[in-house]
Amino acid sequence: MDTAPHQGRIWPTVASIPVSAVTDKPPGHLGPVRTEDVAGAVGTGRDTTGGRDTTGGRDTAGGAGAATGVGTxxxxxxxxxxxxxxxxxxxxxxxxxxxxxxxxxxxxxxxxASLAANRLDAAGVADERQRVATADVTASVSLIVDGRPEDVRASIESVLEHTEAHVLALDLGDVDGAGEVLHELALRHPKRITEWRVAEAPHWRGGSATWGACRAKLLRLDTSEVHVLMETSVVLTGDALTPLVAAVADGAVAAGWHGLERPPDGQEAPGAGLERQLIGAGWHEAGPGRVRALRGDLMAVRRSAAIGALPEDARDGENADLELSMALKGELVVPSDRLPVRRLHEPEAPQE
Structure with a gap:
């Protein structure tokens, strides 16, 4: 990826950033999307990291079924x-x-000897299998930079430290100097970070740049097979991307840190933008396994599937991840193993 034309330049608006990448190329190293089981079934016990079968037994060889020696x-x-x-x-x-x-x-x-093999597996053999399996799959982490410069630094540095993924970052208006922090990191790591900076401030900070427009631009600027949506309020404490990418490579359309399940039947009613209204009306945390929706704080999605599904009209991003999830055709999953991720700040309580 040639980053030289972008580094340091400040564009007037998000819309003014040109897109020259081919956005509809087929995924070269990803398996086909599982469309026979569209997202919505929960509690199947599916283990997207090859760790657990539907009976609760552990099969570290990557499949479900009867226990077989080492994986028992x-x-x-x-x-x-x-x-x-x-x-x-x-x-x-x-x-x-x-x-x-x-x-x-x-x-x-x-x-x-069997116990020793189990301990060896727990030490990281299963993780190594995932890394080998996804070595050829290209993935990029996309970030919207909109303030809190220390969060920006911590979030980006965690990706650089724990993964091999490329970072695509879009700064909006250099709020509180966050754009300068991004620029500094991009100059230090030109092969790992591509930055785009605009004078336009974010909509949620009184400007005109919307969440949907920013996310859509990053999606089209990306050329990777797997596009990772990440918020700068999240940091990785280990390689949290490999399990997500592995799930996508295995057939999921998207995989994420946090899953959500829909309210019981009868609470929903038709209407545009419905999902933005329902987060306080019964949606709850779900996973691991298949889920109905994924949170956008850390979510890996097939880029080709996200184009056209991402809600480009979303203004501030609130519950836009629900709309994206429900527009994707295929299986959405949360890996069974706890991901090494933490949030820098607790989310603010909703206004009454």
Whole structure:
């Protein structure tokens, strides 16, 4: 990605930034979208990171079904004693010796080896499998910069530290000097950060730049297969992107940090922009597994699917992530393993 023409220049408005990228190219390294199970079913137990089957057993080889040796933490061979060597005066310590032909000692050693393999898996083998599986999938993290310069610094630096993703950042009006912080980081990391800066202030700070226009512009400026929406109030404490990208590569249309489920039937009524009105009327946190909607604070989506689904008329972004989620055709998921992410500030309580 050639970043030189963009770094440091200040455009008058978001709309004035030219888009030269091809925005409709097919995803080269992504599997097909799972459309037979459209988002909306919750509680299926699907584990998008290859960690858990529908029965609650752990299958670290990436599939669901019967437990098979290494992927069976906590399971015992049928009929095995907790410590068969103890009956012969041995603790099971590998340094202690007994009859090498004794079946009980052999079973204990096999069990010990299985436990060691489980510990190895817990140490990161499953994560490494995901990294290898997504190595060829291109992903970019998109950020709207609209103030709180220290948050901007912390958020961007966390992406640089814990991932290999490219950062696409759009600054609106250099609010409180946040644009200068972005520019400083872009100069220090020109191969990792592409910045666009505009004089137009954000709509939610009294200006004219809307959330929908900004997100749509970043989406079209991106050339990656997976587009990650992220807020500058969020920081990564580890590689939180690989599980999200892996879920998308595996067939989900989008994957996110937080999922939402719709209100019970009967609470909804038809109407444009409905989802923006419903967040206080029964929508609740959901996941892991398949969910009806995803929060936009950290959300990975197939870029080709997001074009046309993103609500470009959204003004301040409130519940626009719901509209995006409900317009996407395919499976939306929250990974089963807790993602290494934290929020810098607690969200403000809604006004009464």
């Amino acid at each position: 933490a906590g399971a015992r061979p049928r009929g095995a004693r907790a410590n068969p060597a103890d009956e012969l005066g041995f603790s099971g310590d590998p340094e202690q010796r007994g009859d090498p032909g004794d079946d009980m000692l052999h079973a204990q050693r096999v069990w010990d």
